[in-house]
Amino acid sequence: MGTVATFDVRAPFVADEVIERAIAILHDIDRRFSLYRPDSELSGLADGSIAEPDLSPDVRWVMAACDDLARQTGGAFDARRHRADGVADPSALVKGWAIELAVAELERGGARNLFAGAGGDIVTRGEPTPGHAWRVGIRHPRIASRVAAVLDLRDGAVATSGRYERGEHLADPRTGRPAAGLLSFSVVGPDLAWADAYATAGFVMGMDGLAWVDQRPGYGALAITPGDEVAWTPVVERHRVGEAIEPSDFSDESHRHVVS
Template structure:
């Protein structure tokens, strides 16, 4: 079963490849969609009545917020320390955990699906992708990472079963990642893809590396022991991959 939902400012595709009754698959999709809309309502920086914006205005204290938002803020604080301040939810001058929340919400959805019978699925939220199992017996999921200059081409194809793939780039939203240390848009890198066991962290690591610029290449290499591999294209066109990147094919 395949479904596409407009939520969180992007098109989210949900593909369930399990041999389950149609009604069961539809119910799983409905629950997943409801969760993503709930995340959008509470965490959006564009919705005036979201928890994030109400906290920004001082209408809610951290103690007043939902357990999910409190946990997200705790994790984002941990990520700030892990990335030496380059993953910073205050980089734009206001509270914005978007660099973690989209990946985290898809990770939560994927874990829920797996616990409720869908062990073969793929969720793609605007380039933040979580897969489990395979699209068919004996097959792996294949994920194309977009070429940062040519929209109709891919730079790499990632292949595997249980994958969390997050990409941060400037080719769709422009120079939207802020280097919080220098207080300006990050421009050294064109695209950063991180693959690992947890999509929320992969999302945050990709954002942090973009913010670091050229220094992010060495920092990404240090994530290999923790199970996070990477593929990066610099603004000068040079491409870099870490040793453990599960590449199926390199596009021409």
């Protein structure tokens, strides 16, 4: 998946082998989906050595889900047109889906209170300490010393697409040009796979993405414009506890995380 995953499991703790099974799930998904591995199924699809009907069921499901999202978003999310070279790249869905599967494995092993993250996208379950939600800060995409919004989250996910210090990395599949209407677009919801994909689509849509995400039951969005305006939907408002603070303010309590 081209990123590092982290897990923070609180009491009740789980056996080491449960953690190992969760990590093994991530390795298996990377083995099948990574375009950096010449032996992956997606690399085989790209070079023509594997036909799409011959892909494993999970890979076929992911590609079908991406095709459905392309229809829902009017092409703002399109795994088959995301890259200039025409190679199918469902990573905007796969990363969140993989983390959700790993979290489900931890829960089967007895975990109830945990935080999982990969590349700035996160999943939370339960509470880090009794009576406290996981506190998630969304870093300002242009001002590294500023947290644009703070969310309290118990059972849910947050995903962000944006320019940040990486530059205009996300192209509009409909035009092939960089999506430049926003600095960042974050989605809050019950499932990281969909939150991640919706964040990608919403960033491409620009401010119109707020209304589009708001129509997805249980999901909300927060957008930051090049003029540093911050706008959000009602679902985000229910989780929002603050904005425009210093990331260092998070360092005194271990249940606080800053993501970007």
